[in-house]
Amino acid sequence: MNRQQLTELLEKLQRGEIDIDAALQKLRDLPFEDIGIAQLDHHRELRQGLPEVIFGEGKSTRQLQTIIDRMQHKQLNILVTRLSAEKAAELSIPFPDAGYDQEARTLILQHQPVRMTGRGKILIVCAGTSDIPVAREAAVTARFFGNEVEEINDIGVAGLHRLLARTDSLHDAAVIIVVAGMEGALPSVVGGLVAVPVIAVPTSIGYGAAFGGIAALLGMLNSCAGGVTVVNIDNGFGAAFAATRINRSG
Amino acid sequence: MNRQQLTELLEKLQRGEIDIDAALQKLRDLPFEDIGIAQLDHHRELRQGLPEVIFGEGKSTRQLQTIIDRMQHKQLNILVTRLSAEKAAELSIPFPDAGYDQEARTLILQHQPVRMTGRGKILIVCAGTSDIPVAREAAVTARFFGNEVEEINDIGVAGLHRLLARTDSLHDAAVIIVVAGMEGALPSVVGGLVAVPVIAVPTSIGYGAAFGGIAALLGMLNSCAGGVTVVNIDNGFGAAFAATRINRSG
Amino acid sequence: MNRQQLTELLEKLQRGEIDIDAALQKLRDLPFEDIGIAQLDHHRELRQGLPEVIFGEGKSTRQLQTIIDRMQHKQLNILVTRLSAEKAAELSIPFPDAGYDQEARTLILQHQPVRMTGRGKILIVCAGTSDIPVAREAAVTARFFGNEVEEINDIGVAGLHRLLARTDSLHDAAVIIVVAGMEGALPSVVGGLVAVPVIAVPTSIGYGAAFGGIAALLGMLNSCAGGVTVVNIDNGFGAAFAATRINRSG
Amino acid sequence: MNRQQLTELLEKLQRGEIDIDAALQKLRDLPFEDIGIAQLDHHRELRQGLPEVIFGEGKSTRQLQTIIDRMQHKQLNILVTRLSAEKAAELSIPFPDAGYDQEARTLILQHQPVRMTGRGKILIVCAGTSDIPVAREAAVTARFFGNEVEEINDIGVAGLHRLLARTDSLHDAAVIIVVAGMEGALPSVVGGLVAVPVIAVPTSIGYGAAFGGIAALLGMLNSCAGGVTVVNIDNGFGAAFAATRINRSG
Amino acid sequence: MNRQQLTELLEKLQRGEIDIDAALQKLRDLPFEDIGIAQLDHHRELRQGLPEVIFGEGKSTRQLQTIIDRMQHKQLNILVTRLSAEKAAELSIPFPDAGYDQEARTLILQHQPVRMTGRGKILIVCAGTSDIPVAREAAVTARFFGNEVEEINDIGVAGLHRLLARTDSLHDAAVIIVVAGMEGALPSVVGGLVAVPVIAVPTSIGYGAAFGGIAALLGMLNSCAGGVTVVNIDNGFGAAFAATRINRSG
């Protein structure tokens, strides 16, 4: 039952075409359907002008094309994440204007300018060069969501001077996303240097007892620094999404 | 080397009492000491009027008393977390004005009024009655850090109507802390209903394959809802700390 | 908004005291509140005459007494699970008619006869004598929910003749709950002998590499026999709950 | 020793061709052989008209062809699960009438109409589009076993309105199979909304700390909703098998 | 149905009191009951003169007393394993002749001399003094089962000379049980020195990353020496049981 149908029901009641019991009967089943409508409305309002995001992994090129086609009708910006270079190449045929970022493995179809909505700058730092793809996914996503973004790479804790040389950037950010694999110690050090929210992203970088990111994940969850929260392994997108919410709130 | 000492060093150089090489020699070792000072300054400024926090677990009553004694001189508010009722009773003798919250297991010594610094309200929801102690620790901490706090208990996902009945509160918050044990599904549902940052706190509540909070932790890290970040198991304090940073940023 | 309030809203609309836009506005927020009501209604209907269940673990005697007091007003039967003998003794003072089962660690307050609602018999078999407490919890719960129950103990797979001697009982049941610790192999063997649903309950019985029930849990999840589903470690209550739904469905 | 042989033995005894001791001697070894027979009889009766199922994974095309050939003689319907597209193509040469479902990865050879034996409808819901293959395997299997099946896809808990819009279907089912990866929270929400048995199937969908389905599996085992039982990761077939038993029992 | 009943059934058939169909009907259910009987016979023969064993852990003193009482009627020797000193003291009142071994935590009631049935000597070596209780349980059990036993303690691999000094004993044994905690390396070294079967028993001795015996267990399962098989953590009894079977076979 959509708004239209709800209006008709109430009009019928007003016109006396149905009585209160009948209306109640209809409305008894309404909540769930109405919630659907309400949620949609709410979300539509909320997301006004926001780009759509499609998780590309595990979807065939055909499925992706179908979904993008439907979304295009709304003329919204579209971000596809976790997209392999092969699929990106295939999608470039029906969507020649789409821009693919090989490092971030993201595809963007931009139909309108990105509306800058963040209060401050989101700083994305990563510990090693191998962590860059995850950091890039976060950066692309954060920019796509209307945030100013700064990126600093390769400032792991084993060479503190590299990190300490960038304190200006650290103190300048509204939110910091810290991407690190191996022992995942960087968020603790960053969290101790700044006073803004820090989102830690463990990466699956490392070998042996890194266990595909578990070591970094545990390190970050047990951070001795306050103000650090954590997202899933390699989840650059999720970190940028959360950072966007933080950067908009208030 | 503090600011005073640094000033004196430079004055000596200016007066020609030492030459540049000697000054350089002194300054060569300065950075680390200066950092100490700089950090302290920075932190002091940052924390101006902020209460001090002591992690009570694993410290003896005597150690705690010593630490609190030193801190009292600064006339700052003091929060002790993870404090057992036994130790709290012992500490009530030297510190008769301290207030102990049995559920949150926190002790507060308040020497000055809490300065309200948060932009919005922090909402703390918890899934089951057994999760309340962790939620309470978060609530006590968040209030102590100058935030307005609202608490809603026992709205687990197996009884959706309880959660859905509180959408007003959900939409009214600047940050939401979601505390849940067992399967830890509540943050996903909450994250899908709101547009503000959601901090998920897994609790060690549950039995069998809950594995002391691992099930909830994994559930939250894999949340299908965007904007959810996670802290350590049972870490109500950490969630409130991060929420405070979010609520202040900007 | 309850049914009463909803009726009044619709009457106001019918009487022209409010217009459709105002009603829509009110109803826009209704779903969540209505859901609350709807769920309650739905649940009330569903649970008509059904006993209430309280998870006793982690609740203080005072909390339990408060909850039971409130429930008593509805004159419903009450089951408390995972209740220690100490708390049961304390609760026997305010509730002298409550019956405590030391093995199952359950307390029952019965205000009306149990309505038998199950279609067939629920058979509960357990592999070893140490698994009996979990099996008992399942048996007490299943009977409390209105099922006929048969219990067979100590028929582990290392002595097949004990199991095979009870095939009559196996073929006679509508649902079978199989409780086993250690390697948890019994559900596979039972599942291969019968054609009815089998619910497997791993127990934390065992030592060393039993890892508190993980070995049994994994064994059951990997059962080579069809028709076997699994609940959490030591979750006799959950198995009986699921068996009750199966025994009623249709 | 089959029924025929057993009859002959008893006839010999009746005719006095052997004495009781000799018969006893033969029967002493009978049980195990008889069990074979008895099981077969019992199973044959049980499975009368039931299709045969072959687990396709890890079997070569030649092995599969041999097994199917033997089964064809009985003119029974045959279901092959976990069959790759490559092997399916190869099998289509000797068995041109076989129908392959690419999504479910199942092959069906139907020699007689499926006998509908279920009491009610089995509803299969899945949380995300990536979970669809597992849900499809469950759907194909359940239909093959004579059940009416309804499928609903992509109603994960992060968008509650999608789920709540389908409450009619939820309340209409005799058994519900819930397929979900990532945090596996959907069964808890569904279990709280309905009163029928819910079988949860964790999928290996997800990345990072999803650990190939462990997060979803633990989430489901720890479900705070009653009446939820769990099968192995990605085990759509097993869920359908158990649902069939439930849908027939009584 | 026991032998007696089976004889009567066949006599009735012989006498024409029942026909073949009725007999078949009865025999249709026979296998399982017969198996019960057959197994019992088989086992009785097998265990002739063998002592009974009761797993003491998790059984109350009263339960133990009841079980022992019943067993005493058969005048068999009885071994109780994993028995705490407290329960042993309580059982010494009804069974004053019982002998308790505090280190092995075993209780023995001997009604007849142990019949020596092993072909050779079982050697039990343990790596450290802390592993001795598990080794003692194995030694007590092996002797109780009629084997000659030799025990060597504290010959861990970090002091090879202690082990190498005992090669005579190593080469003299028919079966060797190796008990070790921590890294569990001793079975690999022993397995490389001898040509007889080696049963490895990991113990829960160690701390930190010993993880309650997992390190030793994995070490033993991955032994680079041939002929090593493994039992559960701390399972001295199981090792002795298996060694007894090996020492008797042939």
Place this chain on the structure above:
Amino acid sequence: MNRQQLTELLEKLQRGEIDIDAALQKLRDLPFEDIGIAQLDHHRELRQGLPEVIFGEGKSTRQLQTIIDRMQHKQLNILVTRLSAEKAAELSIPFPDAGYDQEARTLILQHQPVRMTGRGKILIVCAGTSDIPVAREAAVTARFFGNEVEEINDIGVAGLHRLLARTDSLHDAAVIIVVAGMEGALPSVVGGLVAVPVIAVPTSIGYGAAFGGIAALLGMLNSCAGGVTVVNIDNGFGAAFAATRINRSG
């Protein structure tokens, strides 16, 4: 220092060419070298006529050829395990008489007849058809080591009658190797039916929560049946090696 050199040393001492101190000095370093010799002697005696075994996995074809070449000089039989079909094909050029078993993935070069040394028969049973490769490796190895071997396949616990129909074979064996994946329950059932040593081999067969053989491994380690010992996952060779030792001992 070999026997020759040792003899010479002693002769020198006897002839007075060196004094005791010098001999002692030489012998001081002797132990380790002597051990080498002693071990070699011991092993040579032990292995007289025994085939050599090469673990093929992780070795290049060239490395394998070199090793086999050297071994050929001794005219001993040679067994290569874990050898891929590709490498086997390459090795068939220099070693045209070598026999490759595709299922067991073993290659045998036989230069002399296998000497039968086992006391009894080794029975190898496996639970499912997918476990056959591991069972085959065990069978090939056991025969190569001079044991009579019987193989029974596909008698998993979900169809007990298949197992019970083979009790003759079970009771006829001197040692039983039980190969099973998934829940690994078969060794428990077999161990309860027989009185001979049972070696359990978990396989990596299964999916989802089978975790590459962990479920089966844990199931076997926690077997409620006595006399069961366990080897590493998929280690058919190791089981056969241990069974050979058992079958020879005494």
Place this chain on the structure above:
Amino acid sequence: MNRQQLTELLEKLQRGEIDIDAALQKLRDLPFEDIGIAQLDHHRELRQGLPEVIFGEGKSTRQLQTIIDRMQHKQLNILVTRLSAEKAAELSIPFPDAGYDQEARTLILQHQPVRMTGRGKILIVCAGTSDIPVAREAAVTARFFGNEVEEINDIGVAGLHRLLARTDSLHDAAVIIVVAGMEGALPSVVGGLVAVPVIAVPTSIGYGAAFGGIAALLGMLNSCAGGVTVVNIDNGFGAAFAATRINRSG
């Protein structure tokens, strides 16, 4: 066979009292016994003047007293680690001169002055106050083994200035032991600042996803800084032992 016995054997050969064959026969079994001797000699030489160490955990007071009694005869210094205050109190009666360190849980009986043998200073830093007991065990052990030791506490990475203020001490050490719980990041930072060997000791300090030291252990094993090696969780003794070897080598 000790040196004396070996000398006698050689003298007999020299005197012609035995022939070479007889000597060879004796010597054939010598290696292992000789190794015993050789090892003992070697060790004696090696350990000349070194204190003896007893692992106190899991040993009864009586066992400890017996062992210490025997060791006292050699007049060597004795260190008991992991000794509870209770046992220490009991041991103070027979050994009134023994010194107990409550924090390190060590007991020392000193019969001769500690011989300083280390080349440089061992620096022991720990991340938090809760890690101090493990650091103390390392410090007591290192001093006992003849090393100069410096201790710095509470310089975790979340407050970098505390660490950086101590660079003088860091650069002054020959070996650094870094003790840390929680995320275990300190060794990475220290390893990046210095050029000497760093031994990392994870502690079981932390809660939730610290998993009793696993998070710290994994963090340290995956350290992005070179030159860091790791010992077992809480193994302060082991770190000091390894540091002593490093500090002496060369």
Place this chain on the structure above:
Amino acid sequence: MNRQQLTELLEKLQRGEIDIDAALQKLRDLPFEDIGIAQLDHHRELRQGLPEVIFGEGKSTRQLQTIIDRMQHKQLNILVTRLSAEKAAELSIPFPDAGYDQEARTLILQHQPVRMTGRGKILIVCAGTSDIPVAREAAVTARFFGNEVEEINDIGVAGLHRLLARTDSLHDAAVIIVVAGMEGALPSVVGGLVAVPVIAVPTSIGYGAAFGGIAALLGMLNSCAGGVTVVNIDNGFGAAFAATRINRSG
């Protein structure tokens, strides 16, 4: 701010071109930049003549070429680790003088002779032939860092004589690196035989319950021998780096 800039600042102050406040202001931000400088200086001094190391895994050939190009300018020796044969072949075009070691998977560009800086010999022993690649990486690295290196292969604990025959080498080393997969027992045995530092490297060699090196890692962490420290799985480079620090210290 480098030394030059710092000197200029101080000269300006000396010349009165800036006042103390301005200098303080500049110096307030100095520490972090100075640390950069200081670290660089310190490191430059430290690394004087030391080769540069590049972790090759996860870097593209182009990235590697760029990095090597920049490093070449300094005329330092360069070591690339974890480099596949494919990338090595591609890099041989721009860098024809580079030497690739296929087993160690290392590439070396040597512009000046290696300066031997180690005090003693580093001995690298490995347990099995499959562990050789990791041992080779350690050997190549250690030689590249200026150490004398000896390698011994295939002396696993299951054939002790092979190890004991090499005691001369063991006692001759300044540091020993022990590389072992499977149960990882070799470091315990070696650690018990020598008095020098032992660095244990677990390898991912093994199958089944070796779990990609976890078994060996746990075995080594729980080593009963003193003086053993551990690095990450397969981390031959890290072991050589740590051994170099040990071999230089003092």
